[in-house]
Amino acid sequence: MERWDVVVVGGGPAGAACAAAARQADPAARVLVLDRAHFPRDKVCGDGIAPEAFDVLEGLGIDRAVLTAGYPAVERLRLRGPGGASVERAMHRPAHVVPRVVLDERLLTAALTSGAEFRRHTVRRLDVHPTHVDVDGVLEATVVVGADGAESVVRRMAGIPRNRPTRTAIAIRGYAPEPAQGTGVQLITTTAQRWPAYAWSFPLGDGTANVGYGELVSSGITRGGLLAGLERLLPGVAPVGVKGHRLPLSNGRPRQPDGRLLLAGDAASLINPLTGEGIFYAVLSGMLAGRAAVRGATAGAAYRRALRARLGRHLAHSSLAAGLSRWPRLMDAAFRAAGQDQRIFDDVVHLGLADGRLTARTLAAAVRALR
Ligand SMILES: Cc1cc2nc3c(=O)[nH]c(=O)nc-3n(C[C@H](O)[C@H](O)[C@H](O)COP(=O)(O)OP(=O)(O)OC[C@H]3O[C@@H](n4cnc5c(N)ncnc54)[C@H](O)[C@@H]3O)c2cc1C
Known part of the structure; x- marks a missing residue:
């Protein structure tokens, strides 16, 4: 052999x-x-x-x-919390x-x-x-x-x-003209409805974007529900090539x-x-x-x-942080704090996209913003 x-x-x-x-x-x-x-x-x-x-x-x-x-390269990221708090800033280093x-x-x-x-x-x-x-x-x-x-x-x-199922997400993605809510930026937008759930629009640089929506498998969501979630968070987006896949967290x-x-x-x-x-x-x-x-x-x-x-x-x-994020108000508070301080924005991005930590300054600022 x-x-x-x-x-x-x-x-x-x-x-x-x-x-x-x-x-x-x-x-x-x-x-x-x-x-x-x-x-x-x-x-x-x-x-x-x-x-x-x-x-x-x-x-x-x-x-x-x-x-x-x-x-x-995509320089900027816009985050929208489940209660509507929103922040857009340049990322410490651009994404692709x-x-x-x-x-x-x-x-x-x-x-x-x-x-x-x-x-x-x-x-x-x-x-x-x-x-x-x-x-x-x-x-x-x-x-x-x-x-x-x-x-x-x-x-x-x-x-x-x-x-x-509580530790597995399922998401769909397709390709569409960039939605008006997020032109030229990476957009991640969430909703209190069916929380935790989020949609994204990631621009390819040619006027189109990868758009998608995901939830936890434990929510019992169907393909129709995922499509409805995408429409709710990015209204009017009409993706082609829509496919779904599981995400083991x-x-x-x-x-x-x-x-x-x-x-x-x-x-x-x-x-x-x-x-x-x-x-x-x-x-x-x-x-x-x-x-x-x-x-x-x-x-x-x-x-x-x-x-x-x-x-x-x-x-x-x-x-x-994923455990704490189940409390939607804390997510909004963290995004408000990130809107006030670039260092907190950078900490949040580093935690969500790479090998960052939930820093004391992020936690403290989120608790202050909560009050
Ligand atoms: C909808 C959605 C959106 C996502 N968005 C992002 C994002 O924007 N950014 C990000 O960083 N991550 C994102 N992810 C996660 C990312 O896609 C995965 O984490 C990444 O693909 C993992 O890479 P991998 O090499 O482990 O597995 P994969 O990329 O899945 O590669 C596995 C390979 O194994 C092969 N294979 C499978 N079974 C067999 C077999 N039995 N024999 C031989 N070959 C086999 C497959 O053909 C495939 O080529 C997203 C995931 C989903 C579902």
Whole structure:
């Protein structure tokens, strides 16, 4: 049977970062990326990419200018709270909006220049042995990394159940002319109705935007309800190419087990529970998983430690903030405080899009604004 050092299941952001990192950590490692899709392929997403995601990728030798070519930076973000409090400011560092059908192919192509190989293959079964993992009876891998997204087969094979419905969101997205409420800015708007729920409009720079709407799965929302929610928050928007997908949130993430099966990105439930952002966490966890994967039998434990060291504090803070955000008045108070102080705005953005903390100054200002 064919033998590989690292088999990465999934060629999205987590898988691409993982493959590049494994080759960077051990240039002699034989690394194979498997994906059921032929690239370029679409992925249901808001297409908004935090600058910190590009920082991680640049550490792997993947150039942000190549990934974002043709898509201008978006400097400003407008947030609207469930009670109507609204703030618009320049972000500390601009974000980008690149359709995933474009981004993921560029990213995978860049990652494969590191010397990893790609094969189209749908993984269905893994058998873990003391010395290796058998992949569908056709490949043997020293370590397998599950970067296979929200419905991860690798996770199921590792015996880890899905997130609970209260820890999973579902959202639709489509493409439309930029809505009048948010021209040239990233817009995230929420409503007290069906809270917690939000809509977004992320401009592509050509007069169109990625627009979408999401809620928790536990709300029992249907596709019709998601479309109605989008119309309620962005009236008159008429998207094409509307598709839905689940978002496993990081406040329901499982423990990474020891051993030869690693989980990264959505497969590891690493989506920010405040904002639904997942690309930064996918490339960061993919990078850490790739570095650990070349260590063989001890990979799982090494990866768990690395993830905790790099993201543990942030994950605790974003989970706490997600719990507090269930109180809509506090969200409005935080947005009012962000409107009064750029540093609080920056803290809120950093917590929602990258590895920031729920800072004391944000909490104190939100409590003051509440009064
Ligand atoms: C509606 C919506 C809006 C979002 N908006 C944003 C946003 O604006 N910004 C942001 O940062 N995040 C956003 N997210 C989250 C983001 O899309 C994910 O966090 C991100 O795609 C995770 O990357 P990944 O590499 O872990 O998984 P994916 O991107 O899902 O990639 C998984 C890959 O695995 C492959 N695969 C799956 N099963 C198998 C199998 N059995 N065998 C082989 N291959 C397999 C798939 O074909 C796919 O290519 C959004 C999510 C949704 C649903």
